[in-house]
Amino acid sequence: MKLLIVDDEELTRVGVISSINWQSIGIDEVLQADDGMNGLEMARMHKPDIILCDVRMPRLDGIQMLEQLETILPDVVPVFMSGYSDKEYLKAAIKLKAVNYIEKPLDPLEIQDAVIEARDLCLERKRTRHNESIHSMENASRLALLLTQPYAQAKENIDQLLAELSLSISPSTSFTAIVLKTETEEELPINEAGAMYMSVREFLKTFHIDCIFAEKRVQYMVYFLFGPAPGPAARKSIEEFFCKLYSRYSRFCIAAGDTLTGISKAYQSYTSAVILLQNSFFFPAGTFLSPFHEAPSAWNKPELPAHPEHELLTLLTAKDQEGTTLFLDKLMEYFGRNQNILPNQAKDLYYKLFRSLEEAARQLKLTLSDKQENLIDALEKIFSFGELHQKLVRKTEAFFQAVDNTAEENSTIFMIKDYISQKYMNETLSVKDISDHVFLSTSYVCTFFKNETGQTLNQYLTEFRMEKAKQLLSDPRYKIADISSQVGYSDGNYFGKSFKKYTGFSPSEYREKMG
Incomplete structure (x- = not known):
């Protein structure tokens, strides 16, 4: 806890600092300033919890200094010192919620008691604010989850939470949903999730945008950004910020939905983000997708045979390594960033291709090292198409290595x-x-x-x-x-x-x- 002493008399400051064992009463750092103007700057810079200050000082007196700090540090607890029994000053001190008003000459025990009282009040305020913050975060999270449902179904509960949260939302407020998927299967600790959420809110203040946040099914995090519609430069900054914030995960992808006006359209923004997130399977991990990303042109995609798994089986049993490599390159080109195919469709085909590889190995009497792998479970854990394709490439390489290493069977x-x-x-x-x-x-x-x-x-x-x-x-x-x-x-x-x-x-x- 920090204490700032503001007094224009150096002897008074030094005397107060040296006469009390601050650590014993929970004060970790004691700062000092020689008048109200310097005290104001010190308070802005160091954000003390308690201010022990003289009433009458040159340039800016204690009352004026605390009045200016009320908007900057609303929770700071003041204790006044004065050699004058001035009723007007006492009234001003009471108005500023001063814990105590100590008359000079100062008594160290009286100062210590006043600081202890200020410390207890400060801790109580922090506990109250912390509890209010947690309650507010829980309500904001509930609101975010409600916005992932059609508005008509949840309108009554949405309106109730809006009233409790006192958010600045009007019919002209724009909403943008951002949905993030990570590879983790564990929930973020509450304090960590809260810290990340608060850092997002702090960053968005630059663009006069606010947000609410909720975790959904462990791997998914949903943010609803609301305020003025972000321009191209703001969108780019927001994308970069989110990617940096979640870079702690080795694999993640993010999708932003359409920016729409009115809270009743938040659900539509969310669904457009979810649809876009499905396409992230065909992009590298760490990609941020938005509605402004253009889908690749369809005209230059190579055609695949009706049954690619049969073609692969034919190539493998013929031990045609060059033909197999060309076939895999064609697959990569066909599926890479293909936004017209669902991830499960790609996984289903690749499952058949893996089975073709196993069948070819069986026909050629080859033993592959990872034969006992549960293929369906392995495919479920695949995060991106690139990872899926590389798995098939590695297996075909192992197949041809086994072909080279296997002597004619007895x-x-x-x-x-x-x-x-x-x-x-x-x-x-x-x-x-x-x-x-x-x-x-x-x-x-x-x-x-x-x-x-x-x-x-x-x-x-x-x-x-x-x-x-x-x-x-x-x-x-x-x-x-x-x-x-x-x-x-x-x-x-x-x-x-x-x-x-x-x-x-x-x-x-x-x-x-x-x-």
Whole structure:
């Protein structure tokens, strides 16, 4: 807590400072000024909590100084000192809510008691203001959430909160929604969210704009800016400020809605921001999108084949690395900043492309290092199209590296795999059947297969059956109840458990995801 002593007599100032143990009564910093004019400047610069000042001083007396500070520091607590028992000064001091009026010559104990009383009053004012601020922020947050609903549905509650908040809003007030998405799955601590909100409000004062703020579903933050419609220069400054404020997140994107007049149009601004935010998937992380961004021209986009996943499978099984690279470049060009495609449409296609890559690896008997990854979960966590595309590029690079590193498969292993591909529908298919087919003992076949492939025969057989089941599930003509028997399981429940263990989804859930 800061105390400012203002007195034109140096001896008085030095005496007061040296006669009291300020730290013991909660005063961390003691400042001093030699008259009212300097006291005014010191107060503006250092913002003290308590001012202990003489009444009569040259240039500007204590009463006049405190009157000017009322608008700058409304919460400062004054304590007056004077050698004159002047009733007019006493009346002025009372009007300025002075805690005490100490007569000279000064008594250190009397000063200490007066400062303690001022300190307690100051702390009480701060607590009250803090509680009011929290209450006001909560109401502002509730109002912001209400504005994300159609105005007609929430009008009564909106009007009530507007009255409580005393915001400067008229029918001609412009509203602009700004919606921000981050990769975090944790709520911001209240004090941190509040600090960021207050910094936004402070910045917007430059443009005579105010705002309200709310968090929505953890990853989303919604700001409603209101006031005069910002011009191009103001919009640019606001965009730069928001990007800098949220740069603490490694991945985020921001979208601003249309600027519309009247609080009843705030919802429309919000929906336009949400629609724009969907397109942010096709932009680099950290991008701020606004209605003034132009969509790329559609005429120069390359065309994709009707079934890109089939073309990729053909290229991969033919081991055509150059053709695959050209195919991926075409994909990147087609989807990059394409505002006519929804993120889920892109993810659905890329899911099929990843499956094509896995199928090609299976056909070529390649083992990819991240084979056990749950692909659907991985795609859900993708933040941007660039990240999605690079994942596919890395996997194709790993595919061709595996092609280069894989020697011709042992003929016995090929015979085993070929036999399994013909007999996997047979529930009674056993290791003994396989060993008899290749004219080797059961124990030797198991050891040989594990050494050559890194998998046990049972693991390979289960994986082969599960992959076949996934292919059948992607075709709605096949009933789930019939698929289990088609891949070698007579017990449908056991098949369902095995499938969920392998994929993370039940057969019905998997089919729904594929649909």
